[in-house]
Amino acid sequence: MAEITYLQAITEALQEEMARDPRVYLIGEDVGLYGGAFKVTKGLFEAFGEDRVIDTPISESAIVGAAIGSAIVGMRPVAEIQFADFITCAFNQIVTNAATLHYRFEIAVPMVIRAPSGGGIHGGPFHSKNPEAWFFHQPGLKIVAPAMVRDAKGLLKAAIRDDNPVLYFEHKYLYRRIKEELPNEEIIVPLGKAAVVRAGSDATVITYGAMVHSSLQAADTLAKEQHIETEVIDLRSLQPLDKEAIMESVAKTNRVVITHEATLTGGIGGEIAALISEEGFEMLDAPIKRVASLDTPTPYSPMLEEYFMPNAAKIAKAIEDVVRF
Amino acid sequence: MGVSPEIKVQLYQLIYKTRATEDRLLALYRQGRIMGGVYTSRGIEATTVGAALALEKQDFLFPIHRDLGAHLAKGQSVLNILLQYLGRGNSLTHGKDSGIHASDMDLNIIGNVSHLGAMIPVAVGAAMGMKMQGKKVVALNFIGEGGSNIGDFHEGLNFAAVQKIPFVLVIENNQYAYSTPAHRGYSCARLSDRAKAYCIPGHHVDGTDAIAVYSVVKQAVERARDGEGPSLIECKSMRMVGHSAHDDAFYVDKKLLEEGSKKDPIVRLRKCLIEDELSSDAEIAAMEKAIDTEIEQATQQALDSPLPEAHWASEGVFKP
Numbered sequence: 001m002a003e004i005t006y007l008q009a010i011t012e013a014l015q016e017e018m019a020r021d022p023r024v025y026l027i028g029e030d031v032g033l034y035g036g037a038f039k040v041t042k043g044l045f046e047a048f049g050e051d052r053v054i055d056t057p058i059s060e061s062a063i064v065g066a067a068i069g070s071a072i073v074g075m076r077p078v079a080e081i082q083f084a085d086f087i088t089c090a091f092n093q094i095v096t097n098a099a100t101l102h103y104r105f106e107i108a109v110p111m112v113i114r115a116p117s118g119g120g121i122h123g124g125p126f127h128s129k130n131p132e133a134w135f136f137h138q139p140g141l142k143i144v145a146p147a148m149v150r151d152a153k154g155l156l157k158a159a160i161r162d163d164n165p166v167l168y169f170e171h172k173y174l175y176r177r178i179k180e181e182l183p184n185e186e187i188i189v190p191l192g193k194a195a196v197v198r199a200g201s202d203a204t205v206i207t208y209g210a211m212v213h214s215s216l217q218a219a220d221t222l223a224k225e226q227h228i229e230t231e232v233i234d235l236r237s238l239q240p241l242d243k244e245a246i247m248e249s250v251a252k253t254n255r256v257v258i259t260h261e262a263t264l265t266g267g268i269g270g271e272i273a274a275l276i277s278e279e280g281f282e283m284l285d286a287p288i289k290r291v292a293s294l295d296t297p298t299p300y301s302p303m304l305e306e307y308f309m310p311n312a313a314k315i316a317k318a319i320e321d322v323v324r325f
Numbered sequence: 326m327g328v329s330p331e332i333k334v335q336l337y338q339l340i341y342k343t344r345a346t347e348d349r350l351l352a353l354y355r356q357g358r359i360m361g362g363v364y365t366s367r368g369i370e371a372t373t374v375g376a377a378l379a380l381e382k383q384d385f386l387f388p389i390h391r392d393l394g395a396h397l398a399k400g401q402s403v404l405n406i407l408l409q410y411l412g413r414g415n416s417l418t419h420g421k422d423s424g425i426h427a428s429d430m431d432l433n434i435i436g437n438v439s440h441l442g443a444m445i446p447v448a449v450g451a452a453m454g455m456k457m458q459g460k461k462v463v464a465l466n467f468i469g470e471g472g473s474n475i476g477d478f479h480e481g482l483n484f485a486a487v488q489k490i491p492f493v494l495v496i497e498n499n500q501y502a503y504s505t506p507a508h509r510g511y512s513c514a515r516l517s518d519r520a521k522a523y524c525i526p527g528h529h530v531d532g533t534d535a536i537a538v539y540s541v542v543k544q545a546v547e548r549a550r551d552g553e554g555p556s557l558i559e560c561k562s563m564r565m566v567g568h569s570a571h572d573d574a575f576y577v578d579k580k581l582l583e584e585g586s587k588k589d590p591i592v593r594l595r596k597c598l599i600e601d602e603l604s605s606d607a608e609i610a611a612m613e614k615a616i617d618t619e620i621e622q623a624t625q626q627a628l629d630s631p632l633p634e635a636h637w638a639s640e641g642v643f644k645p
Contacts, residue, residue, distance in 0.1 A: 056484065057483060057484060059480040059484055061446060061477055062446040062449070062480035062483070062484040065446020065447045065450060066449050066450030069450020069451035069452070069454060070450040070453050071450075072451055074454060074458060075454040075458070092440055092477075096438050097444075102642065103641050104422040105421075106644075107430070108644045140642050163644040164643045
């Protein structure tokens with residue numbers, strides 16, 4: 001099998017699930033004829049037709065609301081929000097309707113919302129957002145954020161097969177920048193399971209999305225230059241969170257850095273730090289450090305954006321700090 | 326379009342039952358047995374019952390907070406409604422949600438959220454989803470004249486129109502949205518005129534005339550079922566009570582209340598049944614007595630029903 005990009009892995013997952021289950025359909029802006037703003041849904045309109053790949057008006061609330069309604073009666077929609085920044089236009093539908101229908105009425109909402117998130121692409125304040133923390137705080141939503149090609153495919157397939165609403169935050173910076181050769185077999189990555197992408201004994205980095213790659217870079221540098229061996233945990237799922245994997249690694253290394261591209265304050269990193277402090281205090285040999293974007297909107301000019309975002313050097317510094325504490 | 330005598334009698338029974346059930350709810354509220362809000366529809370029953378009765382069994386009903394009559398018209402029992410208001414463990418939501426915020430998939434009723442207008446896109450989606458499965462099913466949603474000013478009204482209706490989805494939106498214009506009179510909510514005289522913006526049919530109906538409401542909604546429902554897309558129907562009535570049981574509605578224009586008192590849906594339909602000789606005083610009295618008895622029995626049964634177990638609060642967030 002040839003190498004495919006992170007983006008192609010998403011397309012493959014959509015194509016496979018649509019072929020497998022006639023209830024799966026796509027809905028969003030420019031997803032059909034145009035093939036999607038990033039070409040993720042390219043070819044699917046031709047393959048499955050206008051009844052299963054629906055081009056909508058600019059109406060995020062109606063797109064998500066209609067997807068929810070169709071899911072209630074047995075369809076399995078994959079709705080797309082063109083840029084994760086625009087998910088706020090559908091916020092009420094997501095947190096009020098999608099998230100609460102099962103708790104209140106035992107009515108399942110087997111809907112996936114795909115949202116290209118993240119910066120580093122000179123997108124400025126409204127094309128670079130990582131909005132997962134807002135939804136992390138609403139009970140009733142599952143959230144995934146793949147960092148690897150295999151997980152991009154496997155998590156999306158699992159999300160589509162899950163009977164609950166799943167927010168799938170794909171990272172646009174990773175679309176064409178990472179490639180992997182996938183085995184020629186069905187790939188399903190279960191929700192709620194983290195992956196140890198690098199084993200180590202000196203410190204643990206807990207991360208997800210694009211920062212997994214920056215963390216691996218930091219770990220490589222520290223191993224070469226300072227013989228520090230960092231364990232990197234790719235969460236893959238934010239809700240449910242793999243607490244077991246987190247605590248297992250904390251027990252192993254006793255020193256924790258949490259990094260995410262989303263802004264610092266109120267980010268998921270704070271919740272993970274609190275969790276470790278509550279349930280693993282005695283295992284810690286250093287305070288928990290967080291590395292995240294500044295508490296500002298995403299600036300546009302490249303040197304401003306670089307200053308705003310975490311990167312391998314900032315993560316390496318934090319690892320060093322906890323190791324040397 | 327002619328409405329059969331059977332339907333007219335059924336409309337009367339349901340409107341009477343709505344009024345009687347709500348009177349019972351208000352009594353329970355005043356006795357302190359209902360903790361949360363109680364929303365009643367005095368003056369609006371012809372709209373809620375007339376519209377919902379126009380649906381077939383397979384059609385989806387999306388009521389909002391004041392539409393108890395619609396639940397009844399779709400086949401819901403008084404008992405289930407009382408269990409909901411009394412927060413019992415065997416209520417439709419097992420105590421998780423209040424009042425008529427309840428779904429019943431046996432009757433194709435989807436309960437609402439409190440955010441007005443938020444059900445519009447969902448109702449549109451339900452109709453779309455059934456259409457995708459080859460089913461000729463229509464979804465009907467209600468919204469108030471106040472709620473019709475929220476963004477989802479536009480997004481949902483526009484989406485339904487452009488996609489030709491079998492959806493009917495009934496605006497219950499009862500002239501007050503909590504304390505906000507209609508003229509402070511929008512600038513034009515008729516909300517049904519908004520239909521022009523979506524190039525769909527718009528109808529304006531006397532919302533206190535159950536037969537007229539039933540007739541217009543039925544036409545719109547069948548039009549949708551035939552694949553001709555959505556309709557917007559504005560039913561005008563007057564909210565003869567406060568927004569909820571706690572609200573004394575001091576702000577309401579007394580002239581509008583006076584006008585409204587002359588158009589009581591029950592009085593109107595009763596008069597029609599008698600004048601058209603579709604029913605007699607004795608028959609009507611018998612119907613009402615049977616309904617009163619049903620409500621009495623349901624009340625006792627609901628009060629005797631168990632409360633939820635506390636730990637249920639932590640369960641059911643996700644489907645396993």
